[in-house]
Amino acid sequence: MSGALIFTKVREYAPEMITAVRRAGFDDVRLLVGSDATSIGEVEAYGLSEVYLMEGAFSNNSFASAVVRCSESFKPSVILGPSTKDCREIAARAAQRLRVGCLNDCVTIEVDGPSLKVSRTVYGGTYVAEQRAEFPVVVTLRVGRTKPEAVTAASKPKITRIDPEVDERVRFVEMRAVMKEAVDLTKAEIIVSVGRGFKKKEDIALAEELAREVGGEVGCTRPISGDLKWLSEDRHIGLSGKWVGPKLYIAIGVSGQMQHVAGIRGAKTIVAINNDSNAPIHRESDYSVIADLYQFLPVFIEKLRKAKTK
Amino acid sequence: MEIHVLVKQTYDPNTLEPNPKTLEPIYERAQTKLSDFDLNALEEGIRMKENFKGRVVVISAGPDVKPLLIREALAMGADEAYVVSDKRLEHADGWVYANVLASLSRTVGNADLILCGECSVDEGGYQVGPRVAEKLGLPSVTHVIRIHAEQEGLRVERDLEEGREVLDVKLPIVLTVGLEINTPRLPSLLMIRAASKKPINSVPLESLGLDENELRPRVVCASVRALKVERKRVVISGSLDEAAEKLLSELVREGLVRI
Ligand SMILES: Cc1cc2nc3c(=O)[nH]c(=O)nc-3n(C[C@H](O)[C@H](O)[C@H](O)COP(=O)(O)OP(=O)(O)OC[C@H]3O[C@@H](n4cnc5c(N)ncnc54)[C@H](O)[C@@H]3O)c2cc1C
Numbered sequence A: 001m002s003g004a005l006i007f008t009k010v011r012e013y014a015p016e017m018i019t020a021v022r023r024a025g026f027d028d029v030r031l032l033v034g035s036d037a038t039s040i041g042e043v044e045a046y047g048l049s050e051v052y053l054m055e056g057a058f059s060n061n062s063f064a065s066a067v068v069r070c071s072e073s074f075k076p077s078v079i080l081g082p083s084t085k086d087c088r089e090i091a092a093r094a095a096q097r098l099r100v101g102c103l104n105d106c107v108t109i110e111v112d113g114p115s116l117k118v119s120r121t122v123y124g125g126t127y128v129a130e131q132r133a134e135f136p137v138v139v140t141l142r143v144g145r146t147k148p149e150a151v152t153a154a155s156k157p158k159i160t161r162i163d164p165e166v167d168e169r170v171r172f173v174e175m176r177a178v179m180k181e182a183v184d185l186t187k188a189e190i191i192v193s194v195g196r197g198f199k200k201k202e203d204i205a206l207a208e209e210l211a212r213e214v215g216g217e218v219g220c221t222r223p224i225s226g227d228l229k230w231l232s233e234d235r236h237i238g239l240s241g242k243w244v245g246p247k248l249y250i251a252i253g254v255s256g257q258m259q260h261v262a263g264i265r266g267a268k269t270i271v272a273i274n275n276d277s278n279a280p281i282h283r284e285s286d287y288s289v290i291a292d293l294y295q296f297l298p299v300f301i302e303k304l305r306k307a308k309t310k
Numbered sequence B: 001m002e003i004h005v006l007v008k009q010t011y012d013p014n015t016l017e018p019n020p021k022t023l024e025p026i027y028e029r030a031q032t033k034l035s036d037f038d039l040n041a042l043e044e045g046i047r048m049k050e051n052f053k054g055r056v057v058v059i060s061a062g063p064d065v066k067p068l069l070i071r072e073a074l075a076m077g078a079d080e081a082y083v084v085s086d087k088r089l090e091h092a093d094g095w096v097y098a099n100v101l102a103s104l105s106r107t108v109g110n111a112d113l114i115l116c117g118e119c120s121v122d123e124g125g126y127q128v129g130p131r132v133a134e135k136l137g138l139p140s141v142t143h144v145i146r147i148h149a150e151q152e153g154l155r156v157e158r159d160l161e162e163g164r165e166v167l168d169v170k171l172p173i174v175l176t177v178g179l180e181i182n183t184p185r186l187p188s189l190l191m192i193r194a195a196s197k198k199p200i201n202s203v204p205l206e207s208l209g210l211d212e213n214e215l216r217p218r219v220v221c222a223s224v225r226a227l228k229v230e231r232k233r234v235v236i237s238g239s240l241d242e243a244a245e246k247l248l249s250e251l252v253r254e255g256l257v258r259i
């Protein structure tokens, strides 16, 4: 086993990725990052022997070329990035060019002899698979799961500049901001979740009121943020959204389709409020109330208020 | 415009029950279907064809590809299908499938546009599309949520964690798409009937000219277990008032809600 190459377009993910490979037993860790030298100071503390800097604008295709070039000179056992949309594409392209395996969106990684053993979710988040690939291998790891840990007396890494390969075929036009509220549901202790059982956007106020009373955040199913755009995308929970693990998850007017449930398996306690006794969410819950949310919520919120003022 | 859509047959996770003891999936009892996002890719390809003429070819590979499912794709409006169905693909990973699909696409003809799902339902690998692009020496763009045809090439929008990225791209290219891009059409009876006459071309694995190394999986799956969490499944009954009272006292008792 030799070293690990971390690649990330966004510098913020570097500390947790470096920490993850160090924990897996790698000492020689190098970083390829799409950033300039000024912001590198912050990641040095996590223990790096070399930093490859790629400045300016570049496509994922040319970032993948840079990953390949760094790998050919450094010959790492593991090439790892955060599981973001960009980095998964970069991982796949780099792996194809290096003629090696690619394991995207891993939940855990560990070294096992001459190979890397990982766990990943498969079948729409309903199963977990243990998979293995011989070194060298390209991996992306889910973000927000590894607490970054600085190393004591980290030495200054060597800095190498990499020129991005120009790719005329894909031209960047612009990045448009999208509605975001900067909530981090993955850290919330209590989540009140809104599903299609809510008939109008204004009715979400009921869920917001409950969230305020219990000290929680509002989350939602995919149709609420995706199709209806009643709430912002960063509140969407499930397979294609956030994977959450609160103490208490209150699903209101949520049917409990497998893609939604995939994202709430980490919840300690699940409460469902749904007027259909056959809704699958009841099978995934600790407490089920089979009632119309419009009738139940006002009564419940009122009781909670009364109990608090007593 | 020559459009190739990569469509994968997968087990439907909704019907994939685990063995209660081992938690391993019971594949024999599960139903198969076309991977969700591949239908979005197909819909987008068919819309492109409707607007700009050309043809849509369905490309699929697997250990046991069912013609019935390929007919579903043809019924949506694709013109023909090229399929590699071979037992030796039983343990294929992203590397193997990308090599097979890229060669198959090249055998069919030079595509202007190759459309894929952003990830497959079973493997969730997020890799076959970009790998195919790499193998064919093409650029790729993933997580595309909108495609506009321009004078030269396409303007595509991507849905990213940090915002909506807009790119101008030249053809030929590989694009991957998800649920947001469109709603796949349900084929009418007429289209289903018409599909029975469309060709499904079966291509032998040997004819693709791939060597042993290109067919050797890099990833080995050691185990698959259901992610089950046992829940209490207490149903709270009674009048609205009683139910609210009971739920509140349970949550307070468990220390989940502070009053
Ligand atoms: C590949 C793929 C990925 C997906 N990823 C995600 C994901 O990440 N997250 C996600 O959430 N979904 C995802 N989906 C969509 C998912 O399959 C479901 O369509 C979605 O979760 C359903 O949302 P819902 O529960 O809000 O709506 P519905 O399924 O429409 O359920 C509404 C529920 O509200 C109940 N209800 C109606 N009126 C009332 C009332 N007055 N009081 C109480 N209850 C009421 C109904 O009984 C019903 O059970 C994905 C789908 C696919 C194919």
Ligand SMILES: Nc1ncnc2c1ncn2[C@@H]1O[C@H](COP(=O)(O)O)[C@@H](O)[C@H]1O
Pocket: B006, B007, B008, B009, B035, B037, B038, B041, B059, B060, B061, B062, B094, B097, B101, B115, B116, B117, B118, B119, B120, B121, B123, B124, B125, B126, B127, B128, B129
């Ligand atoms: N065996 C296959 N046959 C046809 N298309 C496939 C196959 N495997 C993957 N694909 C395509 O590649 C996409 C991504 O797959 P994956 O990398 O497994 O997540 C799928 O949505 C399909 O469009």
